[in-house]
Amino acid sequence: MKPVRLLLLAGTGEARELARELAAIPEVAAIASLAGATRQPLDLDLPTRVGGFGGRAGFEAFLKAERIAAVLDATHPFADRISRRTADVCRARGLPCLQLLRPPWTPAPGDRWTCVDHEGAAAEHIPEGATVFLATGPQHLERFANLSGRRLICRRIDPPRAPFPLPGGEYLVDRPPFTVADEIALMRKRGIDWLVTRNSGGQGSRPKLEAARMLGLPVLMISRPAPPPGVTPVESVEKALAWVRSLCNARAELP
Numbered sequence: 001m002k003p004v005r006l007l008l009l010a011g012t013g014e015a016r017e018l019a020r021e022l023a024a025i026p027e028v029a030a031i032a033s034l035a036g037a038t039r040q041p042l043d044l045d046l047p048t049r050v051g052g053f054g055g056r057a058g059f060e061a062f063l064k065a066e067r068i069a070a071v072l073d074a075t076h077p078f079a080d081r082i083s084r085r086t087a088d089v090c091r092a093r094g095l096p097c098l099q100l101l102r103p104p105w106t107p108a109p110g111d112r113w114t115c116v117d118h119e120g121a122a123a124e125h126i127p128e129g130a131t132v133f134l135a136t137g138p139q140h141l142e143r144f145a146n147l148s149g150r151r152l153i154c155r156r157i158d159p160p161r162a163p164f165p166l167p168g169g170e171y172l173v174d175r176p177p178f179t180v181a182d183e184i185a186l187m188r189k190r191g192i193d194w195l196v197t198r199n200s201g202g203q204g205s206r207p208k209l210e211a212a213r214m215l216g217l218p219v220l221m222i223s224r225p226a227p228p229p230g231v232t233p234v235e236s237v238e239k240a241l242a243w244v245r246s247l248c249n250a251r252a253e254l255p
């Protein structure tokens with residue numbers, strides 16, 4: 001029986017875990033794919049291709065050339081373009097496809113969250129003169145263009161290749177993980193008044209929320225985009241692996 005050729009769309013800690021587990025399943029021949037957003041990503045335990053596919057046509061050509069039989073989308077909850085396209089292409093081609101989407105964060109007692117649907121709403125809530133920690137990553141900073149008059153600090157993994165795109169802003173280069181103590185020290189040292197973050201969920205980047213709570217800081221929480229239509233994601237690596245095993249079992253039962 002030939003192994004199931006599976007494409008793992010990566011870019012999250014969960015995808016890294018999945019890569020480790022998939023590498024140990026002999027009935028699966030998986031390829032991982034990274035967008036190339038981080039210059040020196042941590043290695044995955046699978047053969048890995050890096051970079052966009054070249055739009056929808058490029059993605060379809062890749063699936064065909066690599067004879068991909070199933071796709072596991074473990075990209076970031078805010079990477080909605082790749083997730084929508086993947087769901088759409090797989091539906092059109094009749095390919096089994098599953099999205100792993102970790103649960104969003106929910107506020108705990110003591111949290112001071114203001115939830116908004118998009119970055120453009122930030123200026124309605126964050127007063128001029130405030131020092132703002134943009135823990136949103138450097139992509140799409142232009143969406144905060146209306147935060148003029150605030151001091152903006154954006155943390156990123158790679159050193160920048162261009163100046164900060166907005167006036168009054170600066171980058172802070174550092175690589176996770178960060179502990180709650182790290183985050184408290186940073187927020188104190190930089191005199192942060194507001195934390196801005198996307199509701200990514202997961203444990204890895206949660207310490208900043210706990211730090212904000214402990215310091216009594218307000219948080220602007222950007223809500224997730226709607227999931228692709230017709231897609232029912234699973235919330236855990238274990239459930240995604242169960243899906244992969246069910247694919248292998250179904251293949252084994254074929255005459």
Ligand SMILES: NC(=O)c1ccc[n+]([C@@H]2O[C@H](COP(=O)([O-])OP(=O)(O)OC[C@H]3O[C@@H](n4cnc5c(N)ncnc54)[C@H](OP(=O)(O)O)[C@@H]3O)[C@@H](O)[C@H]2O)c1
Pocket residue numbers: 009010011012033034035036037050051052053054055056058059074075076078079080081082083136137139198
């Ligand atoms: N958005 C975030 O906040 C965030 C945070 C952490 C990690 N990431 C990761 O960074 C990647 C890019 O994020 P994004 O927000 O720019 O995504 P996006 O808007 O949904 O996708 C933009 C384009 O990036 C390419 N792409 C995305 N994920 C890919 C993958 N795993 N393998 C190959 N190509 C991929 C595709 O290019 P083509 O059309 O050329 O195929 C896609 O059209 C994602 O894989 C995501 O998991 C994103």
